[in-house]
Amino acid sequence: MRAGRPRRSGLIGWALLAVAMLLLAGCANADLPQDALSPEGPVARQQDQLWDIVYPIAIGVFVFVQLGLLVVMWRFRSRGDDTAIPHQLHGNTKLELLWTIIPALILAIIAVPTTRTIFALADEPDDALQVRVIGKQFWWEFEYTGEEGQGVVTANELHIPTGRPVFLSMEALSPQIPDSVVPGEESDERNPQSLDGVIHSFWVPKLAGKQDVVPGHVRTMYIEADNPGRYEGQCAEFCGIGHAVMRFEVVAHDPGDFEEWLTAQAEPAFDGQSGLAAQGKELFETAGCIACHAINGYETSGGGAAGVRVGPNLTHFASRSIFAGGLFDNSDAEQLAAWLRDPQSVKQGAQMPNLGLSEEQIEALVAYLQSLK
Ligand code: CUA
Numbered sequence: 581m582r583a584g585r586p587r588r589s590g591l592i593g594w595a596l597l598a599v600a601m602l603l604l605a606g607c608a609n610a611d612l613p614q615d616a617l618s619p620e621g622p623v624a625r626q627q628d629q630l631w632d633i634v635y636p637i638a639i640g641v642f643v644f645v646q647l648g649l650l651v652v653m654w655r656f657r658s659r660g661d662d663t664a665i666p667h668q669l670h671g672n673t674k675l676e677l678l679w680t681i682i683p684a685l686i687l688a689i690i691a692v693p694t695t696r697t698i699f700a701l702a703d704e705p706d707d708a709l710q711v712r713v714i715g716k717q718f719w720w721e722f723e724y725t726g727e728e729g730q731g732v733v734t735a736n737e738l739h740i741p742t743g744r745p746v747f748l749s750m751e752a753l754s755p756q757i758p759d760s761v762v763p764g765e766e767s768d769e770r771n772p773q774s775l776d777g778v779i780h781s782f783w784v785p786k787l788a789g790k791q792d793v794v795p796g797h798v799r800t801m802y803i804e805a806d807n808p809g810r811y812e813g814q815c816a817e818f819c820g821i822g823h824a825v826m827r828f829e830v831v832a833h834d835p836g837d838f839e840e841w842l843t844a845q846a847e848p849a850f851d852g853q854s855g856l857a858a859q860g861k862e863l864f865e866t867a868g869c870i871a872c873h874a875i876n877g878y879e880t881s882g883g884g885a886a887g888v889r890v891g892p893n894l895t896h897f898a899s900r901s902i903f904a905g906g907l908f909d910n911s912d913a914e915q916l917a918a919w920l921r922d923p924q925s926v927k928q929g930a931q932m933p934n935l936g937l938s939e940e941q942i943e944a945l946v947a948y949l950q951s952l953k
Pocket of ligand 1: 817823
């Protein structure tokens with residue numbers, strides 16, 4: 581009896597572990613913002629339906645194999661008194677055929693809906709809204725292309741209409757900050773902008789599966805949302821020190837509201853600042869901001885086209901809710917000030933340099949940014 585006790589406590593340990601795993605599995609919750617198992621659009625739904633087929637089969641295989649293992653471990657356990665080497669087997673044609681044919685059949689069965697879904701999602705849908713997505717270090721840029729897009733460029737927030745596919749053409753570019761902008765640099769010559777990107781992965785779990793965004797390639801996918809709302813996204817490929825905070829949001833509107841949003845975004849920036857905000861506006865042009873950030877409607881607006889520009893387009897900055905890769909709240913003056921004071925200390929790996937601004941300058945710039953509705 582004594583010899584049996586450690587074995588029994590081992591079994592109890594395994595049983596407790598199994599119960600804990602089952603309980604933890606209960607933590608999955610459709611209300612969580614990034615639950616891939618609660619699809620909220622047709623693309624995610626098709627992928628989820630595929631999971632509904634494959635998962636039970638995988639569970640069946642797992643249970644069958646584990647039960648077989650337990651049976652064999654029990655039946656052929658050491659009896660204590662038999663020291664001889666067990667009977668040796670060399671080949672069993674019937675068994676080998678079985679464990680080749682059955683898995684091949686299972687894979688063939690799974691291949692049918694998988695292939696069908698891959699092809700169904702590979703085509704560009706009709707009447708899709710066209711958006712160019714650029715993965716930068718470490719934030720996402722969105723450019724609405726074609727005539728419909730009116731040249732609108734945003735960052736961190738991808739606004740889409742509900743009930744309509746949105747076709748994404750995705751690239752990875754990492755333009756580097758010009759030397760002349762960094763205080764203390766003598767040279768006023770711009771570095772040739774390096775566009776070598778790193779691999780990111782665009783993932784909005786409730787709207788679609790992941791798509792890698794790879795330097796030197798244009799990858800495509802489409803997403804669609806059933807209902808208006810905010811859908812949290814996250815870069816899902818380790819891309820450097822700022823990877824964990826390379827977040828974004830997809831904001832879905834009713835089609836009418838989306839049209840309104842797009843029209844407002846296409847307008848040039850608000851130009852009627854006064855007081856502190858007017859001081860901020862002047863600073864924006866003189867302190868170096870304009871070298872990397874565009875503000876539509878300004879002659880001096882710098883940094884080139886979307887994609888090769890280093891920083892986000894700030895034309896309607898105050899109409900967005902999040903900045904710096906979704907890390908901070910646009911309406912929070914304290915967070916904006918902390919960012920301008922020392923970007924590196926609040927978001928590691930950010931390209932935005934510390935411009936050595938005084939507290940008065942920071943206050944003015946915050947007032948200016950918050951006036952850009
Ligand atoms: Cu971009 Cu991880």
